Amino acid sequence: MDTYIGTKIIQAEPAYRCDGMVYPKSGQYPRSMHMEDGYKVRYPDGYESWSPKDVFEEAYRPTDAMTFGLAIEAMKKGKKVARAGWNGKNQHIELASAISYESPDGTVVNAEHEAIGNQAVAFCGTSGVQMGWLASQADMLANDWKVID
Structure with a gap:
């Protein structure tokens, strides 16, 4: 098997x-x-x-005590996730797709990449959205990730 x-x-x-x-x-x-x-x-x-x-x-683990790997899986299923210690109102990360940008000449470019597709982790914080958020070592090793409703 x-x-x-x-x-x-x-x-x-x-x-x-x-x-x-x-x-x-x-x-x-x-x-x-x-x-x-x-x-x-x-x-x-x-x-x-x-x-x-x-x-x-x-x-199973409770959705308020997840590893970073489980948090990624939850994002792939459409959930928003955050660390327990993050204190900003509605501060979380989520999976963004259909990413595009406007080039200097005004052309809208679809950010499709052959190997990784068109997705990125978006950090949604008190001052806006940061595309392509990168987790720290502490974030990746933490067991306090939770699903945000």
């Missing part, structure tokens, strides 16, 4: 599975000898399932 790695953005809440039924930990649930600790999971298409705690926590 081949090896795979996946990235999905899902909704989940801690839950117990008791005798085949799933109960959120925040609600009422029966006490049972067959109580399993885990998560109730809802996928983007609305499908709901249950996942054992250890399996779930190996596969």
Whole structure:
């Protein structure tokens, strides 16, 4: 068999599975000898399932404690992301596409590049947008990236 790695953005809440039924930990649930600790999971298409705690926590991280790699994957899925410590109002990065610019002679140039396409990371801050933002070493190694709604 081949090896795979996946990235999905899902909704989940801690839950117990008791005798085949799933109960959120925040609600009422029966006490049972067959109580399993885990998560109730809802996928983007609305499908709901249950996942054992250890399996779930190996596969998913909260979207307020992501690595830079997961932040990049979230941007590729259309999300805005930021570091927890960034303090500017609505300060975040996002994936920009269809990038163009006006040349000195007034021609609008589509910035298509054969090898890398037409995308860049845009930093959206308090004083405007910076195209082609570059992460620092601290940004790349941080585990405090979060999805911004």
